[in-house]
Amino acid sequence: MITDARVLQPEFIPQEVEHRNPEVNHLSNALKPIMDGHPGETSLLLGPSGAGKTCIAQFTTERLRENVLDINTQYINCWQDYTRFRVLHRILDGIGQTVDIHRRSTPKDELLERLQDYDGPHYVVILDEVDQLEDKSVLYDLYQTRGITMVLIANREEELFATLDERLTSRLHSSVRIQFEKYPLDELVSILEARAGWGLSEGAIGNDQITHIADAAAGDARIGISILRNAARVADQQGTDTITEEIVRDAVPGGREEIRRKTAEKLRTHQRVLYEILQEEGEMSPGELYDEYCGRVDEAKTKRTVRNYLKKMEHYRLVTAQGEKRARTYRPREDPP
DNA sequence: GGTCCACAGGAAAGATAGGGTC
DNA sequence: GACCCTATCTTTCCTGTGGACC
Known part of the structure; x- marks a missing residue:
C-alpha cells in the first residue's frame, strides 16, 4: 500500500509544486539579486495554515541553491525556537559556527557579533511562524546584518505588525509581500492525487475518496495530507489494497486530531x-x-x-x-x- | 457611585540547570 | 569539585480594569 512514506509527511518538499507558480515566481524575483552577488529583498509570506507558505519558501530557496554555487540557507520554526538566543543559535548552526557555543554559557551578544562577523556566502534565513517570536528585535538585528536575506512567514499581517516596534514596522512595510490563499477544492484534489501517486501503490485510492479528503480538509493541504496519511495507515493495518470510502470517513477526524496531538506533545x-x-x-x-x-x-x-x-x-x-x-x-x- | 473581587499582565528578583574554568 | 556565567523558568509584587453587588 505505502510505497514511499516520506511523501506523506508534512515536511516533504516535492520536486515540482503545483498551483503556486505566481507565488514561486514572486519569491524567486525577490531572491534573484543573490544570483548576482547582491542581497535579496526581505520577503513576507502571508496566509492561512496549510496554504503552502512553508513549502514554497523551502522549495524556492532549494531551487536557488541549485543555481547559486555558494549560498547557505536555514529554516527556523519560531514556534520551537521562539527566543532570541535560540534563533541566533540556529542561524549560526546553519553555517557551522556553533561548535563552541553552549546554551548556558554564551552571551546572546556574542552570538550576534559572531553573525555580524560572518563573511561567507550569502545566507538566506527562513523564519516560519515569525509572529511567535518572543523578542522580535532579533529581526531588526538580522535586517541590519550584512549578507543575510530573510524570508518571513506568518498567518496574518495585522497580528504580526501589531507586535513590532516602529523601526521594524517601517522596514518590513517596504518588504516584498506575497499573499497565499487557501487551496480551492480542485487544486487540493490534484495535490493529493500527486502525493498518492508518489507514495501509494497504483490504484490504492480512487478519485471519489481523494475528493472526499480534499473536501474535509477545507483548503488546508496540511490537513488533507494528514488525512491521506491516516487513511493509508489504516488500510495498511487492515491489510487491504485500497482505501475505501469507509476508511476515508473514519480517517477524517483522526487526520485533524493528529495535527492537534503533535502540537500538544510539545x-x-x-x-x-x-x-x-x-x-x-x-x-x-x-x-x-x-x-x-x-x-x-x-x-x-x-x-x-x-x-x-x-x-x-x-x-x-x-x-x-x-x-x-x-x-x-x-x-x-x-x-x- | 463606591467597594470588593477576580483577572491579566508587566517588572523584578529568585531559582534552576548546564557548561566552562580553575 | 567549587565556583562562575548565562538563559530560562518561576514566583512575588504590583497596577489597571471590568463585573457584581450594595
Missing part, C-alpha cells in the same frame, strides 16, 4: 494537565480551571505561572481565550493549530 507536564482539563470540561473560567488543576497535580504552580502557560497555549493555537478580565473564559480550540 507541552510540558503541567501545561498538558491544563489542556486535558479543558478538553474534558470544555469552557472554563480561570478560577475553575486553576482549582481543577490544583486537584490533579502534586505540586501546583502559581496562578501567575498558569497564566503564562495559558498564554503560551494560546500562541500554540490549542486554547482560545474569550472575554476580558473577570469575564474571561478558556476553551480548547476546535480547529487544528
Whole structure:
C-alpha cells in the first residue's frame, strides 16, 4: 500500500509544486539579486495554515541553491525556537559556527557579533511562524546584518505588525509581500492525487475518496495530507489494497486530531494537565480551571505561572481565550493549530 | 457611585540547570 | 569539585480594569 512514506509527511518538499507558480515566481524575483552577488529583498509570506507558505519558501530557496554555487540557507520554526538566543543559535548552526557555543554559557551578544562577523556566502534565513517570536528585535538585528536575506512567514499581517516596534514596522512595510490563499477544492484534489501517486501503490485510492479528503480538509493541504496519511495507515493495518470510502470517513477526524496531538506533545507536564482539563470540561473560567488543576497535580504552580502557560497555549493555537478580565473564559480550540 | 473581587499582565528578583574554568 | 556565567523558568509584587453587588 505505502510505497514511499516520506511523501506523506508534512515536511516533504516535492520536486515540482503545483498551483503556486505566481507565488514561486514572486519569491524567486525577490531572491534573484543573490544570483548576482547582491542581497535579496526581505520577503513576507502571508496566509492561512496549510496554504503552502512553508513549502514554497523551502522549495524556492532549494531551487536557488541549485543555481547559486555558494549560498547557505536555514529554516527556523519560531514556534520551537521562539527566543532570541535560540534563533541566533540556529542561524549560526546553519553555517557551522556553533561548535563552541553552549546554551548556558554564551552571551546572546556574542552570538550576534559572531553573525555580524560572518563573511561567507550569502545566507538566506527562513523564519516560519515569525509572529511567535518572543523578542522580535532579533529581526531588526538580522535586517541590519550584512549578507543575510530573510524570508518571513506568518498567518496574518495585522497580528504580526501589531507586535513590532516602529523601526521594524517601517522596514518590513517596504518588504516584498506575497499573499497565499487557501487551496480551492480542485487544486487540493490534484495535490493529493500527486502525493498518492508518489507514495501509494497504483490504484490504492480512487478519485471519489481523494475528493472526499480534499473536501474535509477545507483548503488546508496540511490537513488533507494528514488525512491521506491516516487513511493509508489504516488500510495498511487492515491489510487491504485500497482505501475505501469507509476508511476515508473514519480517517477524517483522526487526520485533524493528529495535527492537534503533535502540537500538544510539545507541552510540558503541567501545561498538558491544563489542556486535558479543558478538553474534558470544555469552557472554563480561570478560577475553575486553576482549582481543577490544583486537584490533579502534586505540586501546583502559581496562578501567575498558569497564566503564562495559558498564554503560551494560546500562541500554540490549542486554547482560545474569550472575554476580558473577570469575564474571561478558556476553551480548547476546535480547529487544528 | 463606591467597594470588593477576580483577572491579566508587566517588572523584578529568585531559582534552576548546564557548561566552562580553575 | 567549587565556583562562575548565562538563559530560562518561576514566583512575588504590583497596577489597571471590568463585573457584581450594595
